Amino acid sequence: MKHKNLKNLPLKGIKVLDAASYIAAPLVSALMTDYGAEVIKIESHTGDTYRDAVKGGHVWPESEMDWAFILENRNKRSLSIDLKTEEGQIILKKLVKESDVLITNMPGEPRKKLGLDESKIRKMNKKIIYASLTAYGEKGPDSKRTAFDATAYYARSGLMEWSKTNNADDHPPFPIPGGGDHPTGLSLFTSILLALINREKTGEGTTVSTSLLANGIWSNAMLVQAILSGHEPINTFYWDNLSALRNIYLLRDNSKFFMLLTNEEKYWNTLLNKLNIEHLNNDNNFNTEDKRQINRKLLKIELQKAFKKYTFPEIKEKLLKTGIIFTKINKIEETIHDKQAIMNDMFMPIKGEIIKNLKVVAPPINIKNVRRKKANKAPKLGEHNVEILKELGYSPKEIKKFQVNKIIL
Structure with missing residues (x-):
């Protein structure tokens, strides 16, 4: 045929x-x-x-x-x-x-x-x-x-x-x-x-x-190779145990915001500036990377307060040019209308x-x-x-x- x-x-x-x-x-x-x-x-x-x-x-x-x-x-x-x-x-x-x-x-x-x-x-x-x-x-x-x-x-x-x-x-x-x-x-x-x-x-x-x-x-x-190489099993990344800078936040429009800020030395001050929360830099709980991890639950509470003031389009506009990695967690019905998916x-x-x-x-x-x-x-x-x-x-x-x-x- x-x-x-x-x-x-x-x-x-x-x-x-x-x-x-x-x-x-x-x-x-x-x-x-x-x-x-x-x-x-x-x-x-x-x-x-x-x-x-x-x-x-x-x-x-x-x-x-x-x-x-x-x-x-x-x-x-x-x-x-x-x-x-x-x-x-x-x-x-x-x-x-x-x-x-x-x-x-x-x-x-x-x-x-x-x-x-x-x-x-x-x-x-x-x-x-x-x-x-x-x-x-x-x-x-x-x-x-x-x-x-x-x-x-x-x-x-x-x-x-x-x-x-x-x-x-x-x-x-x-x-x-x-x-x-x-x-x-x-x-x-x-x-x-x-x-x-x-x-x-x-x-x-x-x-x-x-x-x-x-x-x-x-x-x-990645997880299998860790064990093959003699490492102890790597446990699940529970959200409560993760850094507050690599976590999920609820925005004002009820969308879920997922941020993966991995280079804190480079992006910590930028994030504070964009969210208008520079005062956290003077907080002894958060002024070093180690302290931010130890006090991650407290930091998450502070960041949640800040993020809750914005919708996703607003937070996207603030962070888009900073180099900070983030995204909205889409529902599948949103994915099919995603311009990025459609244009590609x-x-x-x-x-x-x-x-x-x-x-x-x-x-x-x-x-x-x-x-x-x-x-x-x-x-x-x-x-x-x-x-x-x-x-x-x-x-x-x-x-x-x-x-x-x-x-x-």
């Missing part, structure tokens, strides 16, 4: 099979479509279970539009096929032979049963890049277990424990949904690109892999969905003089069955027989 707007895109001509579900692995092929790759999403007759994420209101608030599915499956074509059948395996073999990349996050046993394990795929196409995403890694006692990013990326890596409160009886907050899937997907995306470059040089295909756990540990690398194309339009002028979150990748492909809707289940089989050389009569025999939806 010929696509418009693929001229000069770096992945033009690359064909990808997406045999994956949910978030981390499917988003990899979505990223590849943004830069010109053609992706066929292989699904069972019931489809990727993530299609139902917004149905029933059990996981997300119920919606008529599969907004969660759209984000990870834009621009793809869907082939709903029964790979448990002999005919399904013949179709799979044809697809694999002409593909450059296969991506899957299926557990080991289902991969083997459906003919999607690395050894079988490699026999069909020695040059293919086989991309595997697992929960805990390819080897070890938990290699066959399934997981979500909440369990493997956050909980197992130590990230979730770090976010605990200073009340020993409290549980850590629930992890940000998809917050581990997206960086994990980006890791696998990078691995695939490196493998494609290597294939250009050697002519050989290979297998690339990553896991939710590996990416969780990578994200938690952090949201991109998508066509074909039920909401007019819909936008989706754009990937955090920018290549000068290379525009991403214009985003198109996520496919309906089996939407491109006939189209794809025709491209493989099947006649209308053969395709009809596949439909009657439930080989395809």
Whole structure:
């Protein structure tokens, strides 16, 4: 199938099979479509279970539009096929032979049963890049277990424990949904690109892999490295224990102001001047950095009094040119209207969905003089069955027989 707007895109001509579900692995092929790759999403007759994420209101608030599915499956074509059948395996073999990349996050046993394990795929196409995403890694006692990013990326890596409160009886907050899937997907995306470059040089295909756990540990690398280096575990940065100059304050407009003033020698007097509280310099509780830390709770009370006089726009105007690092803690509904995000194309339009002028979150990748492909809707289940089989050389009569025999939806 010929696509418009693929001229000069770096992945033009690359064909990808997406045999994956949910978030981390499917988003990899979505990223590849943004830069010109053609992706066929292989699904069972019931489809990727993530299609139902917004149905029933059990996981997300119920919606008529599969907004969660759209984000990870834009621009793809869907082939709903029964790979448990002999005919399904013949179709799979044809697809694999002409593909450059296969991506899957299926557990080991289902991969083997459906003919999607690395050894079988490699026999069909020695040059293919086989991309595997697992929960805990390819080897070890938990290699066959399934997981979500909440369990493997956050909980197992130590990230979730770090976010605990200073009340020993409290549980850590629930992890940000998809917050581990997206960086994990980006890791696998990078691995695939490196493998494609290597294939250009050697002519050989290979297998690339990553896991939710590996990416969780990578994200938690500073705290993990401290322990690897013999340091005692670094405890959570509880707000009450932090410096008053690296803390959160409530402003007059009820917005939350987050300041990270790290060079006190340089910025302490500047801050006092801008807040009109120079008298604190004469207070013996605060006239040295050590005293400010010892008396941080008292200092926080004084700073809170000062900050409460201003709205965020007012405090921003006062501090913007000082070099002091600060920000407002945005609500998500504020983030989507953030001029900085909008002007840097952090949201991109998508066509074909039920909401007019819909936008989706754009990937955090920018290549000068290379525009991403214009985003198109996520496919309906089996939407491109006939189209794809025709491209493989099947006649209308053969395709009809596949439909009657439930080989395809």
